[in-house]
Amino acid sequence: MSDFPIPVKPQSRLRIALDSDLFYTFRRSPVAMVSAAVVLVLMFSAIFAPLIAPTNPFNPASLNLMNGFTPPMTPNAFTGDSFLLGTDDQGRDVFSTILYGMRISLFVGVAAVFFAMVLGITLGLISGYVGGWTETIIMRTADVQLTFPSILVAMLIFGIAKGVTPVEYRDQMAIWVLILAIGLSDWVQFARVVRGATLVEKNKEYVQAARLIGRTPGAIMLRHILPNVLSPVLVIATISLALAIIAEATLSFLGVGAPPTQPSLGTLIRIGQGFLFSGEWWILLFPAITLLALALSVNLLGDWLRDALNPRLR
Amino acid sequence: MADPVLSIRDLSVEIPTRHGIVRPVDGVSYDIQAGEILGIVGESGAGKSMAGNAVIGLLNPPAHISKGEIWLNGQRIDHLKGDAMRRLRGKEIGMVFQDPLTSLNPLLRIGDQLTETMMTHLTISRAEAEKRAVAALEEVGIPGAAERVNSYPHEFSGGMRQRVVIALALCAEPSLVIADEPTTALDVSVQAQIIALLRRLCRDRGTAVMLITHDMGVIAEATDRVAVMYAGRLAELGSVRDVLTHPQHPYTHGLMASTPLASQGKRRLHQIPGAMPRLDAVPDGCAFNPRCPHATDKCRQAPLPRLSGGRAACWYPLVDEKVI
Amino acid sequence: MALVRVKNLSRVFDVSKPWLNRVIERRSKAFLTAVSEVDFEVEPRSTYALVGESGSGKSTIGKMLVGLLKPSSGTVEIEDIDLASETDAAKIDAIRSDIQMIFQDPYASLNPRWRVRDIIVEPVASRGGNTEGLAEKLLEQVGLSVQDAGKFPHEFSGGQRQRICIARALASEPNLIVCDEPTSALDVSVQAQVLNLMSDLKDDFGLTYVLISHDLTVVRHMADKIGVLYLGRLVEEASPNDLFETPKHPYTQMLLEAAPQMDGFGREVQPPEGEIPDPINPPSGCAFHPRCPIAQDVCKQQRPEMRSLNGTRVACHLAE
Known part of the structure; x- marks a missing residue:
């Protein structure tokens, strides 16, 4: 009476992950592996910046103005100190400022994408599952927002939020305002994709089976549909992370983002470009290369993920 | 007997996967004569469509023919590539698939599709081709054919669309038609x-038809001979009446006995235990041995039984097992 | 009950x-x-x-x-x-x-x-x-x-x-x-x-x-009991034996005749006429009348009620 034995081995989630086609294609894609390595190294060094960085560039006590404008790998003419990537006008070690700047950039990027993701998934699930007027309102709002460049939307939100924050909190709140602005400008993609996937999933018979036994719409959306719409979300989240890091850098470069007391990569590039023509190229070049490497490898990783997951999103 | 229209000799198709090579078609041989309908029957994963796709050169890489020969009207075609294969496909082989929409160009009027096909493969003028297009639609039973040539595929119902596909498959007067689940x-x-139409056209024109289906009823009514496939191999091949009423292979027998029959009312259905093995786990020896009630050690070891002279690829063919 | x-x-x-x-x-x-x-x-x-x-x-x-x-x-x-x-x-x-x-x-x-x-x-x-x-x-x-x-x-x-x-x-x-x-x-x-x-x-x-x-x-x-539907309407309801041995509704008869049979080797049947009509504009009267071999004027005008007939129920003006 029993069906043919498919080998019996209860599998753990880890085993399934290692055995999956996704991991297999990953191991066969050099681009994906290199990008993943770059991203991991950069993230690791950003998280452990206080341990890795030779100096804390934001502790005035550790700074020596005499070290200003030291070129990379060259002993300073006055103090004899040598810096891996040189120093800026105030004698801060560029290598350390990059590590600390990357912390801000990554934190803002990840938090903004997370915020956009939560907002987008919620609105996408609701509009896809509930339909009707709710859907019309949410998706038309999304369409309208898409007609403006997202950087403009972010600047607008940033401006408004800054305006309503009391002056004494402004610098403190700047990072959170930045996260809010980038996140709000980026939820639309998540909502659209999740809505599309929800429309497909909600007509599948396992959802009908759940409706049949009287589960509430909330439970069906969270327990049944959400786990099945996450793979496309993962792709978008990765690509959005690259965009969010660039958006943050753009805003900071334009001077409306991270405050000078907490410089991100974008702030460093803005500061650096002032010295480019006076010959101190390293102040600009190294933060720029870091930003490029970070954004590019996250983006490549996202591209690979999209291609790898695509055959199963048919 | 006359030379067969299609002759397949020891054909194997292989697909390399990361778990090793799988063989969806494994050492299959059969002939189809002119005016004959050969049914290919089997459950999902038996390799019945893959064999048809190999004949028309439509295997999706990395699947490829690894062994064997395919002869069409005395010409060997299994090594043909690109243009030569495409010309042959339109001219000598007509195709009818399960979903008629995939075989029709949604943007062209059906009359134009018929005329185009005929002018590519036959040396006739446009006026002649247009006349024949109407005739072809009339022949497959489309009412008002003279007006309907100007319609687009979406303006037809499912059954009418399948008739159009059949007209299209036959308009270049091929010697072989491959119909893959045409009525599913x-x-x-x-x-x-549709079955009545296929049979009439085959008889009137002497076209050879390879009819691939999982439906035993369709096989019984439409075909002259039937090939039963299991796990990529031929289990049994013979005249449809013999195979269905007195199956010799235990698999064919199980298949017939597990089909609910109108004449037998509410008896308990016979069950074949288990399911067809996955292609990456075909057992040694006869692929059916783990499910077979008569299997012995001989069946569990290589080499596998082959059809040689006999009807069933089985060491212990059943005798006098009447099913219907 | x-x-x-x-x-x-x-x-x-x-x-x-x-x-x-x-x-x-x-x-x-x-x-x-x-x-x-x-x-x-x-x-x-x-x-x-x-x-x-x-x-x-x-x-x-x-x-x-x-x-x-x-x-x-x-x-x-x-x-x-x-x-x-x-x-x-x-x-x-x-x-x-x-x-x-x-x-x-x-x-x-x-x-x-x-x-x-x-x-x-x-x-x-x-x-x-x-x-x-x-x-x-x-x-x-x-x-x-x-x-x-x-x-x-x-x-x-x-x-x-x-x-x-x-x-x-x-x-x-x-x-x-x-x-x-x-x-x-x-x-x-x-x-x-x-x-x-x-x-x-x-x-x-x-x-x-x-x-x-x-x-x-x-x-x-x-x-144990079978209801036959055509275009959203119940046209016949009977026990399996009655339905398969003596189908009363012309549609049921057509359906049984058209179904491929495992022992129907080379069976030559007159295939049924026509196809299922568009349910957005169903035919008037009895929905089956355009394909029915025995349809009469009453079938085009009046939708047949379900009625009992020798232990089965059938919705046809002419069934007997």
């Missing part, structure tokens, strides 16, 4: 119409 | 284009009548089969039976309770656990991200019931092994998945299971396993089935 998507009443 | 009582059941779908398109193209709203004035009763511990071709409304009726769709008019009463109009939440909940459904596609009816154990016990767990050992017990009852509880659906074949679906349907100890084409996605040899399992479970648990199918051989094998 259709309702019972329309299915009967 | 019937377990299921369907009275005058109809369901209309709005298939209009969005209003802007309607305004620009000057079209009125379009309605599709999927089910039209259907009446039948299902006795406890019996199998009632609904057969019909595509567009016959059989799946729509199934969805209304289990409460996934609301009727446009008419009622569905199960154990004398109408889910669509009942307001007592306790009664609704009680009825819900008495009705279950088995779906056609075993690949889409199990949540791919859930383990088999969680899938099977969900109907009980969502009501806060005790699920200790339940999944394991049910898995054995449907012919799978206890270890299967920890696996995911993708590790199973189509037939095994359908067994899991059956186990889930049994979890809340229902009286009525609506089976929507339960074996049409399965191979013949696996279909036999599933049909036998369904018969066994019916006897063991005292179940009532409503079996929805297009496959006449399956229906004949399983059913």
Whole structure:
């Protein structure tokens, strides 16, 4: 009476992950592996910046103005100190400022994408599952927002939020305002994709089976549909992370983002470009290369993920 | 006997996967004569469509023919590539698939599709081709053919669309038609119409037809001979009446006995234990041995039984097992 | 005392284009009548089969039976309770656990991200019931092994998945299971396993089935009573023997004649005329009259009522 034995081995989630086609294609894609390595190294060094960085560039006590404008790998003419990537006008070690700047950039990027993701998934699930007027309102709002460049939307939100924050909190709140602005400008993609996937999933018979036994719409959306719409979300989240890091850098470069007391990569590039023509190229070049490497490898990783997951999103 | 239209000799198709090579078609041989309908029957994963795709050169890489020969009207075609294969496909082989929409260009009027096909493969003028297009639609039973040549595919119902596909498959006067589950998507009443149409065309024109289906009823009514496939191999090959009423292979027998029969009322259905093995786990020896009630050690070891002279690829063919 | 009582059941779908398109193209709203004035009763511990071709409304009726769709008019009463109009939440909940459904596609009816154990016990767990050992017990009852509880659906074949679906349907100890084409996605040899399992479970648990199918051989094998649907209307209802031996409605006769038969070698039948009409604009009178070989004027004008005739019910002016 029993069906043919498919080998019996209860599998753990880890085993399934290692055995999956996704991991297999990953191991066969050099681009994906290199990008993943770059991203991991950069993230690791950003998280452990206080341990890795030779100096804390934001502790005035550790700074020596005499070290200003030291070129990379060259002993300073006055103090004899040598810096891996040189120093800026105030004698801060560029290598350390990059590590600390990357912390801000990554934190803002990840938090903004997370915020956009939560907002987008919620609105996408609701509009896809509930339909009707709710859907019309949410998706038309999304369409309208898409007609403006997202950087403009972010600047607008940033401006408004800054305006309503009391002056004494402004610098403190700047990072959170930045996260809010980038996140709000980026939820639309998540909502659209999740809505599309929800429309497909909600007509599948396992959802009908759940409706049949009287589960509430909330439970069906969270327990049944959400786990099945996450793979496309993962792709978008990765690509959005690259965009969010660039958006943050753009805003900071334009001077409306991270405050000078907490410089991100974008702030460093803005500061650096002032010295480019006076010959101190390293102040600009190294933060720029870091930003490029970070954004590019996250983006490549996202591209690979999209291609790898695509055959199963048919 | 005359030379067969299609002759397949020891054909194997292989697909390399990361778990090793799988063989969806494994050492299959059969012939189809002119004017004959050969049914290929089997459950999902038996390799019946893959064999048809190999004949028309439509294997999706990395699947490829690894062994064997395919002869069409005395010409060897299994090594043909690109243009030569495409010319042959339109001219000598007509195709009818399960979903008629995939075989029709949605942007072209059906009359134009018929005329184009005929002018590519036959040396006739446009006026002649247009005349023949109307005739072809009339022949497959489309009412008002003279007006309907100007319609687009979406303006037809499912059954009518399948008729158009059949007209298209036959308009270049091929010697072989491969019909892959042509009636599966259709309702019972329309299915009967399409089967009757296929049979009539085959008889009138002497076209050889390879009819691939999972439906034993369709096989019984439409075909002259039947090939039963299991796990990529031929289990049994013979005249449809012999195979269905007195199956010699235990698999064919199990298949027939597990089909609910109108004449037998509410008896308990016979069950074949288990399911067809996955292609990456075909057992040694006869692929059916783990499910077979008569299996012995001989069946569990290589080499596998082959059809040689006999009807069934089995060491212990059943005798006098009447099913219907 | 019937377990299921369907009275005058109809369901209309709005298939209009969005209003802007309607305004620009000057079209009125379009309605599709999927089910039209259907009446039948299902006795406890019996199998009632609904057969019909595509567009016959059989799946729509199934969805209304289990409460996934609301009727446009008419009622569905199960154990004398109408889910669509009942307001007592306790009664609704009680009825819900008495009705279950088995779906056609075993690949889409199990949540791919859930383990088999969680899938099977969900109907009980969502009501806060005790699920200790339940999944394991049910898995054995449907012919799978206890270890299967920890696996995911993708590790199973189509037939095994359908067994899991059956186990889930049994979890809340229902009286009525609506089976929507339960074996049409399965191979013949696996279909036999599933049909036998369904018969066994019916006897063991005292179940009532409503079996929805297009496959006449399956229906004949399983059913105690068969209702034939055409274009959303019930045209004939009879016991399997009566229906297959002496079909009364011309449509039933046509359907039986057209169905391929395993022993029909080289059978030459006059294939049926025409195709199923567009349900948005159904023919007047009897919906079958354009294809009917014996249609007369009355068939074009008047829709035939369901009437009793030698123990069967048939909706035809001319049947005798």
